[in-house]
Amino acid sequence: xRLVYAIVLVTALTAIVVEHLNSPSGARPVSPExxxxxxxxxxxxxxxxQKK
Amino acid sequence: xxxxxxxxxxxxxVPHLDWPFLIASSLALAVLVALVVIxxxxxxxxxxxxxxxxGAVFLKAEFSFTASWRRLIVRGQADGFLGGLLLIAIxxxxxxxxAALVPGFGGAIAPIGPSLIIGAFVFGIGMQLANGCGSxxxxxxxxxxxxMLLTLAxxxxxxxxGSLHLPAFLRLGGIDPVLVANYFGPWGGLAATWASLAVxxxxxxxxxxxxxxxxxxxxxxxxxxxxxxxxxxxxxxAGHHPWSVxxxxxxxxxxxxxxxxxxxxQAEFWQWAGPKRALGDSILSDTSSLTDLxxxxxxxxxxxxxxxxxxNPWPPLKSLLAAAVGGLLMGWGARLGFGCNIGAFIGGVxxxxxxxxxxxxxxxxxxxxxxxLRPLFGLSRE
Numbered sequence: 001x002r003l004v005y006a007i008v009l010v011t012a013l014t015a016i017v018v019e020h021l022n023s024p025s026g027a028r029p030v031s032p033e034x035x036x037x038x039x040x041x042x043x044x045x046x047x048x049x050q051k052k
Numbered sequence: 053x054x055x056x057x058x059x060x061x062x063x064x065x066v067p068h069l070d071w072p073f074l075i076a077s078s079l080a081l082a083v084l085v086a087l088v089v090i091x092x093x094x095x096x097x098x099x100x101x102x103x104x105x106x107g108a109v110f111l112k113a114e115f116s117f118t119a120s121w122r123r124l125i126v127r128g129q130a131d132g133f134l135g136g137l138l139l140i141a142i143x144x145x146x147x148x149x150x151a152a153l154v155p156g157f158g159g160a161i162a163p164i165g166p167s168l169i170i171g172a173f174v175f176g177i178g179m180q181l182a183n184g185c186g187s188x189x190x191x192x193x194x195x196x197x198x199x200m201l202l203t204l205a206x207x208x209x210x211x212x213x214g215s216l217h218l219p220a221f222l223r224l225g226g227i228d229p230v231l232v233a234n235y236f237g238p239w240g241g242l243a244a245t246w247a248s249l250a251v252x253x254x255x256x257x258x259x260x261x262x263x264x265x266x267x268x269x270x271x272x273x274x275x276x277x278x279x280x281x282x283x284x285x286x287x288x289x290a291g292h293h294p295w296s297v298x299x300x301x302x303x304x305x306x307x308x309x310x311x312x313x314x315x316x317x318q319a320e321f322w323q324w325a326g327p328k329r330a331l332g333d334s335i336l337s338d339t340s341s342l343t344d345l346x347x348x349x350x351x352x353x354x355x356x357x358x359x360x361x362x363x364n365p366w367p368p369l370k371s372l373l374a375a376a377v378g379g380l381l382m383g384w385g386a387r388l389g390f391g392c393n394i395g396a397f398i399g400g401v402x403x404x405x406x407x408x409x410x411x412x413x414x415x416x417x418x419x420x421x422x423x424x425l426r427p428l429f430g431l432s433r434e
Contacts, residue, residue: 001198001362005073008201009352013080016335016345019307020087023334029088029096031293031339032326033158039229040162040390041296041399043326044218047163047226 073356077194077349084345088336096342098290103346106283106295108354110191110347113276117393118179118188120273121419126434128263130256135273136398137249137256142281143402144245147288151403152238159233159403160294162390164410165226167218171389172396172411174381176418179393180426182207182378186297186392189379190344194351196362202372203379204301210383211298212305215327218387219320230406241404248409249401284402291339294403296395298386300340303330305383340395374429378422389414 032043039046081104088096109115120132151159162168179185182203184192189207192200233241260267269277287295306316310331316322322331335341355361366372386392389411391399397415400408423433 001196001364001366002073004198004201005196005362006076009076009080013083017083017087020334020336023337024332025088025091025093025334025337028093029099029291029337029339029342030326030329030333031291031296032299032324032330033160033293035325035329038324038326041160041293041395042215042218042299042302042321042387042390043324044163044222044321044390045324046228047165047222048228050222 068359070356070359070361073361074353077352077356081346081349081353084336091336093337095290096336099287099339099342100346102283102287102290103343104350104353106187106280106287106343107191107194107347107350107352109276109279109283110187111195111351111354113272113279115273115276115280116188117185118183121416122180122423122434124256124259125416125420125423128260128265130260130265130267131269131273133256134253134267135269135277137253138269138274139277139281139284140398140402141246141249142278143284143288143294143398144242144249144404146285147294147402148233148242148245148404149238150288152233152241157288157292159231159405160296160391160395160399160408161229161231161403161405162396162400162407163222163226163228164230164407165222166224167221167226167388168390168407168410169414170221171214171385171387172414173385173418175385175389175392176415177422177425178378178381178385179415180378180419180422181374181429181431182382183375183431185382185394186301186386187347187394189382190297190347191351194348195355196352196364198362198364199367199372199375203375203382206376206379207298207383207386208301208305208308210380210385211302211387212309212383214384214387215302215306215321216319217384221388232404232406245401245404284398287343291343293339294395294399295343296340296391296399297344298340298383298392298395299330300335300338300344301383302327302387303335303338303341306331307335368430370430374426374431385418
């Protein structure tokens with residue numbers, strides 16, 4: 001199990017670093033709730049908006 | 053008369069540090085913090101470090117929503133449940149008024165309808181089969197449980213599937229979020245939130261008394277509730293929204309799927325502004341991913357600081373199957389139900405949002421079914 005953990009840790013960290021260096025990032029971390037019209041932590045719209 | 057400690061007793065008191073994993077987890081945190089600091093994101097660094105602290109506290113306090121709910125259902129034991137309510141009461145003290153009064157801050161809100169109820173119910177089944185909820189999965193993965201690695205993988209897969217189904221479930225209807233602060237103001241809203249927690253605590257105590265079970269939380273649970281409650285406030289201060297876990301899993305899963313050729317450009321969920329931005333940006337720009345990663349590393353450091361890391365053998369196949377099924381159900385349920393115990397229940401109630409209590413009332417019967425199903429997978433009901 002230790003070997004599995006070592007492999008997962010190294011692979012995940014490498015993937016995160018590569019992904020970060022190849023992706024845009026803003027001035028501060030954001031949550032989907034930061035965006036206009038978000039009605040839930042995942043950014044889903046409100047039912048009243050969906051009905052329109 | 054004092055007795056000198058024997059060499060073996062002295063050796064037993066020395067913590068069994070697992071240096072390779074202690075160094076690896078600390079180094080990994082340092083790398084991630086360095087990346088976001090170089091990008092000029094101190095708030096992201098704070099979220100990583102707070103996640104690290106959460107992972108360590110959860111592991112050391114063995115704070116488990118899944119086990120405490122199971123104890124409440126099976127034995128009527130209310131200690132862990134009351135600890136969870138204390139945690140929420142502490143977090144609410146900052147979240148309800150600040151979300152209402154300070155521009156840029158917001159609570160965890162969600163619409164109330166079939167999607168929330170179905171999602172929470174399915175999540176409840178999954179958390180008992182997996183033996184851990186969102187936060188539980190993170191800190192046990194970090195703590196060296198290979199079984200929970202499997203749960204995490206299926207949790208991620210389930211949440212991506214859930215993201216594809218959520219828009220259809222939202223079309224079933226529902227009402228807009230109900231926030232107590234909108235009706236009673238920031239301080240009245242806080243009073244109403246605390247009153248709702250007090251009612252829940254009284255019900256928990258009544259259940260325990262009727263079944264002759266224990267009520268008083270142990271010092272470990274009280275310490276965990278206070279520490280995690282304060283860390284929730286710190287996460288709220290850094291991220292401007294209450295702590296959430298499962299959206300990060302959805303983003304990770306979608307990014308992995310994209311690597312293998314999946315196209316989300318026609319998926320309604322991934323066209324909403326928040327998810328679309330998260331899919332395109334670095335995962336170190338997403339608040340829930342930051343605390344999730346920190347939490348895994350924090351639990352790993354805490355586990356490696358006290359015992360040899362990940363030395364347990366793999367569990368039986370049936371148990372692994374339960375871990376996979378539970379993870380899949382939790383992932384799907386979390387997306388439809390707007391989060392897990394942390395994002396929906398803790399975050400929702402601590403924000404004074406009615407959906408938090410609706411989530412709890414829907415997840416509880418799911419837990420009861422999950423507990424009944426546990427023996428099928430060779431797991432005990434307790």
